[in-house]
Amino acid sequence: MISPSPENASRHGVLLLLAAYPLLAMAGAITHRQVFALLALAVLLTVLMLPRLRTRRAMPWFAWLATLAALLGAGQCGFATLLLEAVPLLINAALAFAFGHTLVAGEPLVARFIIAIEGTARLQQPGVARYARQVTGFWTVLLGAQAAVLAVLLLCADRTGLLNRFGMASPLPVPENWAAAWLHLGCYAVLGAAFLLEYGYRRWRLRHLSHPGLRDMLKQLALHWPQLRRGKGVAMP
Template identity: 65%
Template sequence: MTASSPLPDRARGASLCLLPVYPLLAIAGAWSHRQIYSLLALALLATVLLLPHLLARRGIAWLTWCAVLVGLLLLWKSGFAGLLLEAVPVLINALLASWFGRTLATPEPLVERFIIAIEGAERLQQPGVKAYARQVTWFWALLLGAQALLLMVLLLCADHSGLLQRFGMVSPLPVPERWAAIWLHMGSYIMLGVAFLLEYLFRRWRLRHLKHPGLHDMLLRLALHWPQLVRGERVAR
């Protein structure tokens, strides 16, 4: 075992400890209208994203992290930290929807890549798996796209803090500010987690003629190969 091998595990462990704090800070910023909470939430998110490279002591990662913090301070002084924080869930869902959707135009939709990373390429040759992989890719592309649109509506139409009200326009669909904040920063992520769990249970029933890895094992393998999947690399098993 090399000296650097514990780094991914350390990064994952630290990320799991830090991530639950993000929605709490985000909601505190939305409810209190104090941008310090929004600033801390954005700084925490940037730290989690860069954490593996920071722990590996890569100079470019530390320079990027410092530059992000300086940029956030400038946003805070100009009063836009809260607006950027509110846009984060919209961007995350839109980018994920685009990621899933783009692969549908290729011979290998994204869920096929996940299957190869988790269970090996031979899994796709088993009855029903290849067709189901494309169907689930469609499911996630549509779900994430719909959620991105919903979050954009909440961002535009929330009472008091919505973009339409900020620019002096009347919202055609007023949404209570607190409910909008809860769904933007917590509910949307919980919904994706619930959808993931329900799809896993449905898959075990739909493909019940096949043996399936346990949920913990599946998540562990997915996390292990996530960097290659994000870069669009095919993970060989």
């Protein structure tokens, strides 16, 4: 029997953690038990820090343990659930800024995707650079709009909303269960559906070009993510 490589084992571990996160988050939202919220936050923190933890250097492990201790302290004070509810808002807002910032800087993030996956020459082909700008703008608007919706839910949810917690009447009461479902599942489902729809539309819009398969594209995005974050001086035609 062939044992899995360390790289494959690590990838499978990340996938298991990512699958556990929404289950723990929903369990925390439904039961209002701090332990589930703490576990969900710990899983998310581990996924985010795993590349640095794998270097086996002392500082990343110290930062990971210190953050876990801070989360435990937040749980003891009853704030773990609130932190967990803020995660989707922070993710969407950060991604909206990332897409929008590169668009303003003249180096659209989607152009970086194209270069990382298919090379610089691909960006010079007819219609590709313009489409990269348009899709970067689309994701900026979608993520920004969803961040605004999540902010409303975080403020206005019945019982668990920030306004209710501070004794203020909500101008737009949202059922608690609906707010929790959208915060921890619905918002991610929208992003996944938008990604798949954009992929299909791109293949139709740029049908005069060949395209990598969805699986290959996702693999290349994961492999080149450091390059995508830093940018490589993309020159837009």
